[in-house]
Amino acid sequence: MKPSILIARAIFPEVISRLSSHFEVESNQDDRVFTPQELVQKMQGKSGVLCTASARFNAEVLEQLPELKAIANMAVGYDNLDLPACTARRILASNTPDVLNETTADFGWALLMATARRVTESEHWLRAGKWDKWRYDYFLGSDIHGSTLGIIGMGRIGQAIARRSMGFDMHVIYHNRTRLTPEQEAHANNAQYVTKEELLARADHVMLVLPYSSGTHHTISEDELAMMKPTATLVNLARGGIVNDVALIDALRHKTIAAAGLDVFENEPKFHSDFLTLNNVVLTPHIASATEPTRRAMANCAADNLIAALQNRRPPNLLNPAALI
Ligand code: DGY
Numbered sequence: 001m002k003p004s005i006l007i008a009r010a011i012f013p014e015v016i017s018r019l020s021s022h023f024e025v026e027s028n029q030d031d032r033v034f035t036p037q038e039l040v041q042k043m044q045g046k047s048g049v050l051c052t053a054s055a056r057f058n059a060e061v062l063e064q065l066p067e068l069k070a071i072a073n074m075a076v077g078y079d080n081l082d083l084p085a086c087t088a089r090r091i092l093a094s095n096t097p098d099v100l101n102e103t104t105a106d107f108g109w110a111l112l113m114a115t116a117r118r119v120t121e122s123e124h125w126l127r128a129g130k131w132d133k134w135r136y137d138y139f140l141g142s143d144i145h146g147s148t149l150g151i152i153g154m155g156r157i158g159q160a161i162a163r164r165s166m167g168f169d170m171h172v173i174y175h176n177r178t179r180l181t182p183e184q185e186a187h188a189n190n191a192q193y194v195t196k197e198e199l200l201a202r203a204d205h206v207m208l209v210l211p212y213s214s215g216t217h218h219t220i221s222e223d224e225l226a227m228m229k230p231t232a233t234l235v236n237l238a239r240g241g242i243v244n245d246v247a248l249i250d251a252l253r254h255k256t257i258a259a260a261g262l263d264v265f266e267n268e269p270k271f272h273s274d275f276l277t278l279n280n281v282v283l284t285p286h287i288a289s290a291t292e293p294t295r296r297a298m299a300n301c302a303a304d305n306l307i308a309a310l311q312n313r314r315p316p317n318l319l320n321p322a323a324l325i
């Protein structure tokens with residue numbers, strides 16, 4: 001008998017077909033976002049799940065799923081998974097790194113350019129029929145070329161963002177848990193390692209690309225925003241919760257920083273409605289990895305991980321090798 005799995009969210013049909021050749025599949029093409037109780041109920045009798053970051057597998061949920069052997073998260077971020085609890089239950093947890101690096105880095109630039117050059121704000125103004133004449137001071141933004149880019153979180157995506165800055169003659173400074181090797185720094189537009197405080201004080205544009213955890217909660221809050229230049233922009237590509245959104249709204253409202261570009265929010269998709277009252281913020285709905293080839297690659301990567309785990313092979317992107325022991 002084939003093992004049973006749940007595909008917890010809508011997915012490319014060919015990925016369902018692929019998984020159906022290995023497993024009894026229950027899919028969710030209506031794309032209902034399950035409550036924790038519904039998730040537990042849907043998961044009964046299932047050995048594996050292909051899920052996205054909207055499904056939280058914490059200790060309380062896992063306790064109710066004694067048959068679960070594998071969780072394949074279709075995301076590089078995995079703050080929705082309690083890894084120690086997975087390991088304690090010998091559940092193999094996996095994510096989808098690398099396949100989204102370049103696409104996400106492209107989007108970081110889209111958000112930075114839109115934010116610094118006021119693209120969406122000026123478009124809304126034009127669409128509202130307010131364009132009466134050319135004026136020397138309409139929508140003055142800040143320059144990207146020749147400026148200092150500060151990247152917090154210099155993993156693979158951060159490095160891909162830094163490489164792209166060469167074309168803009170930028171100076172890159174970064175802060176990360178561990179310093180890159182000299183070769184990696186050279187490849188990342190000669191990125192210079194600095195403290196978080198120095199980065200915030202020097203950068204013209206700050207880009208957040210670090211993983212979310214209890215240790216990175218509110219990495220950017222009142223104090224950090226106060227350290228930034230009043231002309232600076234802040235881009236969050238990583239996860240809601242890394243920025244204190246209430247503090248950011250206050251900083252944007254009082255122009256203690258110039259502007260922000262946000263792809264992720266605290267409590268998304270129900271983000272803080274005060275953002276909608278501000279002109280100096282560009283808001284996108286968590287789409288940094290959203291191109292068709294990349295989302296297909298992520299879905300297939302998650303499927304590869306799930307198939308391997310349930311065939312007693314090591315998943316290519318296993319997050320908790322201790323669970324194998
Ligand atoms: C990721 O891969 O972590 C993206 O943010 C999608 O959740």
